[in-house]
Structures are given as C-alpha cells and as structure tokens.
Amino acid sequence: xxxxxxxxxxxxxxxxxxxxxxxxxxxxxxxxxxxxxxxxxxxxxxxxxxxxxxxxxxxxxxxxxxxxxxxxxxxxxxxxxxxxxxxxxxxxxxxxxxxxxxxxxxxxxxxxxxxxxxxxxxxxxxxxxxxxxxxxxxxxxxxxxxxxxxxxxxxxxxxxxxxxxxxxxxxxxxxxxxxxxxxxxxxxxxxxxxxxxxxxxxxxxxxxxxxxxxxxxxxxxxxxxxxxxxxxxxxxxxxxxxxxxxxxxxxxxxxxxxxxxxxxxxxxxxxxxxxxxxxxxxxxxxxxxxxxxxxxxxxxxxxxxxxxxxxxxxxxxxxxxxxxxxxxxxxxxxxxxxxxxxxxxxxxxxxxxxxxxxxxxxxxxxxxxxxxxxxxxxxxxxxxxxxxxxxxxxxxxxxxxxxxxxxxxxxxxxxxxxxxxxxxxxxxxxxxxxxxxxxxxxxxxxxxxxxxxxxxxxxxxxxxxxxxxxxxxxxxxxxxxxxxxxxxxxxxxxxxxxxxxxxxxxxxxxxxxxxxxxxxxxxxxxxxxxxxxxxxxxxxxxxxxxxxxxxxxxxxxxxxxxxxxxxxxxxxxxxxxxxxxxxxxxxxxxxxxxxxxxxxxxxxxxxxxxxxxxxxxxxxxxxxxxxxxxxx
Amino acid sequence: xxxxxxxxxxxxxxxxxxxxxxxxxxxxxxxxxxxxxxxxxxxxxxxxxxxxxxxxxxxxxxxxxxxxxxxxxxxxxxxxxxxxxxxxxxxxxxxxxxxxxxxxxxxxxxxxxxxxxxxxxxxxxxxxxxxxxxxxxxxxxxxxxxxxxxxxxxxxxxxxxxxxxxxxxxxxxxxxxxxxxxxxxxxxxxxxxxxxxxxxxxxxxxxxxxxxxxxxxxxxxxxxxxxxxxxxxxxxxxxxxxxxxxxxxxxxxxxxxxxxxxxxxxxxxxxxxxxxxxxxxxxxxxxxxxxxxxxxxxxxxxxxxxxxxxxx
Ligand SMILES: Cc1ncc(C[n+]2csc(CCOP(=O)(O)OP(=O)(O)O)c2C)c(N)n1
Ligand code: SF4
Numbered sequence: 001x002x003x004x005x006x007x008x009x010x011x012x013x014x015x016x017x018x019x020x021x022x023x024x025x026x027x028x029x030x031x032x033x034x035x036x037x038x039x040x041x042x043x044x045x046x047x048x049x050x051x052x053x054x055x056x057x058x059x060x061x062x063x064x065x066x067x068x069x070x071x072x073x074x075x076x077x078x079x080x081x082x083x084x085x086x087x088x089x090x091x092x093x094x095x096x097x098x099x100x101x102x103x104x105x106x107x108x109x110x111x112x113x114x115x116x117x118x119x120x121x122x123x124x125x126x127x128x129x130x131x132x133x134x135x136x137x138x139x140x141x142x143x144x145x146x147x148x149x150x151x152x153x154x155x156x157x158x159x160x161x162x163x164x165x166x167x168x169x170x171x172x173x174x175x176x177x178x179x180x181x182x183x184x185x186x187x188x189x190x191x192x193x194x195x196x197x198x199x200x201x202x203x204x205x206x207x208x209x210x211x212x213x214x215x216x217x218x219x220x221x222x223x224x225x226x227x228x229x230x231x232x233x234x235x236x237x238x239x240x241x242x243x244x245x246x247x248x249x250x251x252x253x254x255x256x257x258x259x260x261x262x263x264x265x266x267x268x269x270x271x272x273x274x275x276x277x278x279x280x281x282x283x284x285x286x287x288x289x290x291x292x293x294x295x296x297x298x299x300x301x302x303x304x305x306x307x308x309x310x311x312x313x314x315x316x317x318x319x320x321x322x323x324x325x326x327x328x329x330x331x332x333x334x335x336x337x338x339x340x341x342x343x344x345x346x347x348x349x350x351x352x353x354x355x356x357x358x359x360x361x362x363x364x365x366x367x368x369x370x371x372x373x374x375x376x377x378x379x380x381x382x383x384x385x386x387x388x389x390x391x392x393x394x395x396x397x398x399x400x401x402x403x404x405x406x407x408x409x410x411x412x413x414x415x416x417x418x419x420x421x422x423x424x425x426x427x428x429x430x431x432x433x434x435x436x437x438x439x440x441x442x443x444x445x446x447x448x449x450x451x452x453x454x455x456x457x458x459x460x461x462x463x464x465x466x467x468x469x470x471x472x473x474x475x476x477x478x479x480x481x482x483x484x485x486x487x488x489x490x491x492x493x494x495x496x497x498x499x500x501x502x503x504x505x506x507x508x509x510x511x512x513x514x515x516x517x518x519x520x521x522x523x524x525x526x527x528x529x530x531x532x533x534x535x536x537x538x539x540x541x542x543x544x545x546x547x548x549x550x551x552x553x554x555x556x557x558x559x560x561x562x563x564x565x566x567x568x569x570x571x572x573x574x575x576x577x578x579x580x581x582x583x584x585x586x587x588x589x590x591x592x593x594x595x596x597x598x599x600x601x602x603x604x605x606x607x608x609x610x611x612x613x614x615x616x617x618x619x620x621x622x623x624x625x626x627x628x629x630x631x632x
Numbered sequence: 633x634x635x636x637x638x639x640x641x642x643x644x645x646x647x648x649x650x651x652x653x654x655x656x657x658x659x660x661x662x663x664x665x666x667x668x669x670x671x672x673x674x675x676x677x678x679x680x681x682x683x684x685x686x687x688x689x690x691x692x693x694x695x696x697x698x699x700x701x702x703x704x705x706x707x708x709x710x711x712x713x714x715x716x717x718x719x720x721x722x723x724x725x726x727x728x729x730x731x732x733x734x735x736x737x738x739x740x741x742x743x744x745x746x747x748x749x750x751x752x753x754x755x756x757x758x759x760x761x762x763x764x765x766x767x768x769x770x771x772x773x774x775x776x777x778x779x780x781x782x783x784x785x786x787x788x789x790x791x792x793x794x795x796x797x798x799x800x801x802x803x804x805x806x807x808x809x810x811x812x813x814x815x816x817x818x819x820x821x822x823x824x825x826x827x828x829x830x831x832x833x834x835x836x837x838x839x840x841x842x843x844x845x846x847x848x849x850x851x852x853x854x855x856x857x858x859x860x861x862x863x864x865x866x867x868x869x870x871x872x873x874x875x876x877x878x879x880x881x882x883x884x885x886x887x888x889x890x891x892x893x894x895x896x897x898x899x900x901x902x903x904x905x906x907x908x909x910x911x912x913x914x915x916x917x918x919x920x921x922x923x924x925x926x927x928x929x930x931x932x933x934x935x936x937x938x939x940x941x942x943x944x
Contacts, residue, residue, distance in 0.1 A: 451685065
C-alpha cells in the first residue's frame with residue numbers, strides 16, 4: 001500500500017527557501033497528472049534551524065502525510081554558522097541531514113549537498129553505517145558548486161530539484177515551465193542553467209533504487225493550495241469585505257492573504273493595535289451592515305473573549321478564525337495541536353450562543369467558511385472557524401471548479417427601509433430591534449443599520465428590552481435569553497438540512513469505529529483503510545460541527561459500533577469530553593488516542609493505537625497517550 | 633427609496649429629535665456632570681445639521697457610557713474601554729454616517745488608553761468625548777488615571793503615588809488633529825466645541841470636565857474657569873504644534889492647582905483623515921462599503937479567477 005508513491009522530503013535551514021522549492025516541486029508533480037499533499041515542519045526561528053517539507057505524490061487523491069518517506073534532499077542549514085550555536089545544539093548545519101534519519105524508509109534515496117556539508121563532519125554522524133543498515137542509496141553532490149557556477153549559492157535548491165528529477169527519472173519540463181513563469185531575465189536564465197547542469201550531473205551517476213514514481217492524469221483542471229487560502233477564498237466568495245487583525249502564528253496566514261486581496265475586491269483590511277481591537281473593529285463594521293471577519297491564535301483569541309461576548313449579546317454577526325497551535329500560553333508557536341477546542345467553545349462570560357465549525361481539510365476550509373458566514377449573518381450570531389497549524393501549512397490539490405462560486409452579497413437578516421417603516425417601534429421612536437417573538441416564528445429579529453431611516457436602536461452588551469434599552473426586568477431577561485439560545489436549535493436543523501459537515505468513511509456495517517475531528521480526520525481515514533486491509537472491521541466518522549453539536553447524527557453512528565477510538569491532538573481528550581457531554585452516554589464505549597508532542601499523527605500511529613486498544617495492550621510508542629473509556 | 637435615505641437630508645433639525653423619551657435621571661445622580669455633556673451634545677446637533685438616523689454613537693462602560701440611552705440616534709454601548717475600535721471600523725464601513733464616541737476617564741484613558749493612542753495616530757474622522765470626572769463613577773469611586781496625585785480612595789487608601797495622565801498632551805503627541813477641553817458648567821462653549829469637533833475632518837478629542845458629586849466631593853466643580861480663547865493672557869497659535877503643546881502643558885498642570893483653563897487647544901486642518909489616506913493609496917473604496925450590500929447594481933462578480941491562476 002505504500003508502494004507506488006513518492007514521498008520526497010526537502011530539508012534545510014529556515015530561510016533557505018525550502019518552502020518555495022517544495023511548493024514548486026508539488027505543483028510540478030500536480031501538473032504532470034499526480035495528486036499531491038505537503039506536510040511542513042518548521043522551528044520557531046526566522047533564519048536557521050532545521051526545517052523540512054514533505055511532498056507526497058500518488059496517482060489517486062492523497063489524504064495525509066505518509067509513514068516516513070523515501071527520498072531525502074538534504075541541503076544543509078546555511079544559516080547555522082554561529083559557533084556559539086554549535087556549542088548548544090551540536091553541528092547545526094548538519095541537522096537537515098542527521099535529523100532526518102529516523103523516518104527515511106529502507107531502500108530510500110538520500111541526496112545531500114557536499115558543497116555545504118564538510119566530509120569530516122559527515123563522517124562524524126556515521127552516515128555510511130546508517131545507510132548500510134537501512135539499505136539507503138546515498139548520493140553526495142556538490143549542489144552549491146553547481147549553483148555558484150551559474151548564479152548564486154541560494155540556487156542550491158534548483159540544483160537539488162534538477163538532481164532529484166534525474167535520479168527519479170521524471171524529466172525537467174514542468175520545472176522549467178515553472179521557472180519561466182515565475183522568474184525573468186538573468187534570474188530565469190541562471191536557474192534554468194543550474195537545473196539542467198544538476199540534471200546532467202546526476203544522470204551520469206549510477207544509482208539504482210526501486211522508488212517507482214507513479215504516473216497519472218487529471219480529468220479536470222487542478223489547483224494546489226493551503227487551508228488558509230481556502231478560508232480566505234471562502235470568505236471572499238461569501239461577500240466578506242472587511243478584516244481586522246493582529247499578527248500571530250499561524251493565524252497570520254489568513255490575515256495576510258485577505259489583506260493582500262481585499263482592496264482589489266473593494267474591501268478593507270486593518271492591522272490594529274491588539275486582538276481586542278481587532279475583534280471590536282470587526283463588530284463595528286458588521287454593525288454597519290458589512291460582512292466582516294477577524295481571528296487569531298490561542299493567546300490572541302483569548303483577548304477576543306470580551307468582544308466575542310458582546311457580539312453574542314448584541315446579536316452582531318461576525319466570523320472569527322482561530323488557528324490553533326500548541327499551548328498553553330505561547331506554547332509552541334510553529335507546532336500544531338487541537339487543544340483550543342474548549343477555549344473557543346466556552347470562552348467569554350455567560351451562557352454562550354455561538355457557532356463553531358472545525359473543517360477537516362482544505363476543501364472543507366472553503367465550504368465551512370462559507371457556511372460560517374451564511375449562518376452568522378442569517379442568524380445574527382458569531383461563528384468561529386477553528387483549524388490548526390497543520391491545515392494552515394499543508395498544500396493539497398483539488399479541482400479548480402471547487403471554488404467556482406458566485407459571491408454572496410446578501411447582508412443576511414437586515415431590513416430594507418420599506419420594511420423598517422412597517423416594523424414595530426417603541427414609543428421613544430426606537431425601532432424594535434430585539435423582539436421577544438419575531439413575526440416569522442423564528443428566533444431571529446431582523447436588524448437595521450445606521451443610516452437607514454427610522455431604524456434607530458441601541459445595541460448594548462447589557463441585557464436589554466426589544467428596542468435595545470437596558471433592562472433587568474426578569475421576564476424580558478428570560479424571553480431574550482431563550483430567543484438567543486434557541487437559535488442554536490434552528491441552526492442545527494438548518495445545517496442538517498443544508499450542509500452535512502460530518503464525513504462518514506469505511507464500510508457501513510463495520511464493527512468498530514474511529515471518531516475524529518479537524519485536521520486529523522483524513523489521516524485517520526487512511527489508517528482505517530489499512531486497518532481494514534489488516535483484517536479489522538472499522539469505519540470512521542469525522543465531525544466538524546462543534547457547536548451546535550450534531551447530537552443525533554453522532555449518537556446514531558456511535559450506536560452502530562462496538563468500540564470507538566477517539567483520535568485527537570491534545571492531552572486531555574477535549575473532543576471526546578465534548579461528545580460525552582453533548583450526548584450524555586457512550587462514555588464506556590469511547591477510548592482516546594492522544595498526541596501532543598507538536599507533530600500530527602501519522603497513519604501508522606493510528607493503526608498501532610487502534611490495534612493496541614482492541615488487544616488491550618499498552619501502546620508501544622511513547623509519543624502518544626492512550627486514555628481508556630471513562631464511563632458516562 | 634435608497635437604502636440609506638436618512639443620510640444627507642438637509643431639513644432643519646430640532647434638538648428635541650435627539651431626546652428619546654427616556655429620562656437620564658433613571659441612572660445619573662442629581663448634579664452629575666454627565667447631564668451637561670448630554671445637553672451640549674443635543675444642542676450641537678442642529679448646528680451640524682445631522683439627523684438622528686445618520687448619527688452613530690459608540691460608548692464604553694461607566695456612568696458616562698449610558699449616554700446613548702438618553703441620546704436618540706443609532707447607538708452602540710460597547711464594552712469597557714473599547715468604544716474607539718468599534719467606532720473606527722464603523723466609520724470606515726460607512727463614512728457617510730456621523731460617528732461619535734464617548735466614555736469616561738477610566739474607560740478612555742485607563743483600560744482604553746492604547747486604543748486612544750492608535751485612533752489619534754490614525755486620525756480617524758470622528759469625535760471622541762471623554763467625560764473626565766477624575767474618578768471611577770459606576771464602580772463607586774476608585775482612583776482613576778486623572779485623579780490627582782495623593783488622591784485617596786478605597787482602593788488607594790494611602791493616597792495615589794501616581795501623577796495624573798495628561799490626556800491633551802498625549803493626544804497631541806499621538807496625532808489627533810482637533811484637541812479641546814471644555815466643562816459641563818460652561819454649556820455654550822461646550823456646545824460650540826462639540827459642533828466644531830463633529831465638523832472637523834479628522835480625529836477630534838474633547839476632554840470634557842464633569843463633576844461626580846457622589847464619589848468625588850473634593851474635586852473642583854470647575855468654576856471659575858478661564859476660556860483661553862477669550863483671555864489676553866494666553867495668546868497662542870492654535871495650529872502651531874509647539875505653541876499648542878506648551879498651552880496644553882499649562883492647562884494640564886494648572887488644573888491640579890485649581891485653575892481651570894478650557895477652550896480649543898489645537899486645530900490642524902491640513903492633515904487628511906485616515907479614510908482619505910486609505911482611499912488615496914487604494915486601500916479603501918470610493919463609495920461607502922456598507923452601501924454595496926444594499927445596492928442591486930453593485931458589482932459582486934468574483935474577480936479572483938486570477939488568484940486561482942496562481943495555484944494552477
Ligand atoms: C473589563 C472590565 N473591567 C472592569 C469593569 C468594571 N467597570 C465598569 S465602569 C468602570 C469604571 C468607570 O469609570 P469611568 O470610565 O471613569 O466612567 P464613569 O463611571 O466615571 O463615568 C469599571 C472599572 C468592566 N465593566 N469591564
Ligand atoms: S456616580 Fe458620579 S458619575 Fe456616576 S452618575 Fe453619579 S454623579 Fe454621575
């Protein structure tokens with residue numbers, strides 16, 4: 001099952017151009033007809049520090065990163081020349097080589113830049129011994145030398161690509177085309193020369209290996225993009241024209257993409273003084289009738305807690321993005337985790353009425369961001385899209401037609417002036433913005449926006465009567481509270497009817513289940529395939545609606561299986577806790593496989609975790625935790 | 633009918649239109665300076681010719697934050713210290729709406745101090761009225777950023793060791809383009825200053841001296857005061873930064889020595905507002921963004937086919 005795929009890993013120092021090179025590599029493979037998926041690993045450093053990106057390519061849709069990889073291009077860390085660093089960290093520039101020994105598969109190819117890495121140093125890390133043990137094919141090449149000859153040292157990347165293409169026998173046309181599209185003048189020429197030279201040099205080497213790069217073709221035009229692209233395009237397509245934010249990894253990605261494009265769409269982007277302001281601005285724009293969004297990551301989102309509550313109380317629609325990274329506090333800025341679930345569900349005072357979606361992949365990032373806007377503006381409620389650093393950073397291909405939708409300009413439940421003229425007004429002249437029982441029998445009392453004639457009302461974070469005046473009248477309190485909270489039932493019904501966000505996978509009549517949410521979903525699906533191939537009977541359910549929770553849907557599914565392994569990337573089983581709380585039973589059925597070391601699950605780990613949970617054996621791996629069923 | 637027909641009608645405005653029929657006595661204590669701000673604001677509206685539906689008032693939390701319960705316009709009573717960021721976005725979203733923000737000294741100079749700096753720096757076209765009563769009113773009399781040094785309260789029983797903040801100088805340094813101080817006991821000047829501030833195209837900050845007879849009995853009731861524009865003693869050029877800065881320094885120092893100086897402290901008409909700057913560099917549409925959602929002819933086609941091109 002792991003045959004017939006290429007998993008190419010490029011490793012170097014932060015700042016060495018690993019990202020852009022891997023993006024081009026993935027794009028070239030996609031253009032040649034393959035399906036691709038990237039996985040990115042980087043340290044919390046701007047320049048230097050070991051970083052790598054994996055590109056997995058197959059002739060069918062790729063769901064996840066693989067188990068290990070079969071081709072390493074180790075460039076060496078060119079920023080690691082501080083002798084003091086060496087004292088602390090060992091030979092830094094060698095890290096891209098030796099730090100990647102662990103997951104390189106047996107029989108894999110290891111191409112490294114001997115132009116940057118000293119032979120003596122390489123001897124010290126016992127490369128030869130490791131290679132012998134694992135049957136690796138080691139290819140030292142002077143990539144730096146080739147790069148320097150035609151251009152600049154930094155073009156080591158291009159040399160690496162040329163050599164890779166020769167070794168894998170995949171030709172250089174797609175790469176040449178990308179260079180021609182992305183560069184011009186001397187840069188273009190130099191890179192093309194470096195590419196060809198490295199290709200020829202590597203072609204002359206006699207390397208035999210059995211990596212069989214598949215070939216394929218697409219029926220439809222493909223695009224390759226990240227979760228942050230998809231969230232941004234979803235927002236743009238849903239008519240979002242205002243964003244406000246403050247940088248924080250990994251949220252910065254969406255903020256940057258939106259800021260770059262909003263002006264061409266006639267929209268506005270604001271980088272402001274802090275996250276409290278960011279969320280407050282989004283509220284201000286929305287109050288005026290503009291579809292707006294803001295967002296952050298853990299700590300920044302914590303600051304948004306009070307404006308979020310204000311949005312709930314004043315029924316001002318907004319969409320917030322929470323891009324999770326490992327916590328608590330500033331935690332591990334560049335590492336993914338799914339540990340902010342409870343934070344986004346429950347932060348802010350009082351009984352909360354908000355919507356929380358957790359898209360599982362890039363495709364869902366787009367569709368669920370659209371859904372978040374639609375729901376927020378129709379039901380006048382804040383909606384949060386929570387995803388993580390894994391989906392933010394990975395690239396995946398999909399048909400371009402997935403994005404081919406019209407922008408939705410509908411401002412949601414806002415009245416026109418004609419409708420305001422007919423609607424109820426308070427004796428003070430104020431418009432009845434917060435009716436206890438809206439006329440259409442729904443729980444949404446339509447709003448007006450400043451500038452509309454006779455639509456004046458007061459929006460306040462204090463409890464208020466129908467025209468918005470502050471009120472502590474007990475009966476009014478109950479009526480308003482119930483109406484706000486009851487929206488969640490309406491939204492649940494709406495989602496059930498219009499947008500199934502839950503994904504079912506595997507044979508319907510399977511005996512056991514894997515329950516999963518967010519970015520770990522597709523990896524779990526790949527594990528389920530393997531488990532079934534291994535003779536188990538397993539299916540999976542990926543849940544995206546965190547609030548309102550799809551109680552019936554998940555209960556039915558839980559009913560249909562014996563044992564359930566809940567897979568998530570945190571230490572306290574937050575999603576399992578939520579499921580148990582919402583459903584109120586099946587606590588004795590659900591055990592947990594947890595990982596919180598900063599790296600997402602690999603499919604093989606979920607296979608192991610599932611098998612040991614079935615056998616009642618302890619997990620062999622120390623990078624994960626098994627949490628047994630806890631009762632109801 | 634246009635979606636925003638309240639905007640730009642030029643009929644005569646009566647200040648009573650701004651009275652919602654709910655009485656401020658419900659929350660404000662007898663003798664509270666907040667009544668003076670409300671009155672001055674209502675009186676200023678006919679002068680600037682804005683009707684209640686084209687005005688959006690954003691307040692913070694505190695006794696002062698209740699202002700928009702008694703002022704009949706679109707209102708947003710936000711959270712403590714956050715009226716400015718909410719108001720800023722409102723102005724960007726629909727520049728045709730008159731945006732006014734208001735709150736207390738704790739609200740504006742304490743918890744919201746950072747927002748004040750940045751709003752002034754950006755020079756948003758809006759008016760910000762700070763009810764400066766040198767005390768936390770609503771939470772029952774704690775020391776505020778404008779309380780004098782040595783001021784005793786339940787939370788600072790030994791007397792505050794902090795010097796009071798200098799809001800006028802601070803706003804000047806940050807970049808505000810209209811800065812004035814007025815007082816509730818001087819209704820005519822207050823009305824004029826508010827009207828001017830609203831008409832000013834840029835960030836106008838009014839430090840409005842109010843009294844809190846309930847919690848701040850020691851504080852001066854700001855009489856007598858001197859209008860610096862009417863006094864020969866203070867001959868300075870309002871549009872000269874250095875002279876204005878010197879005048880503000882005096883004003884801020886003398887307040888705590890018992891001499892209350894009010895009036896316009898700085899007026900700069902040259903600097904474009906933030907919205908104008910953003911429009912000039914193509915970061916903001918010419919037409920109010922909010923209108924697009926109500927305009928059937930607005931262009932909403934996807935224009936990012938070329939964005940997808942990048943990903944192919
Ligand atoms: C985040 C937050 N912290 C504290 C409070 C409590 N609080 C309400 S009003 C106020 C101070 C009010 O003082 P000031 O802004 O000077 O207004 P005044 O009441 O004097 O008009 C405080 C601390 C709050 N509502 N929110
Ligand atoms: S407590 Fe002070 S500020 Fe508040 S209403 Fe009473 S007098 Fe006014």
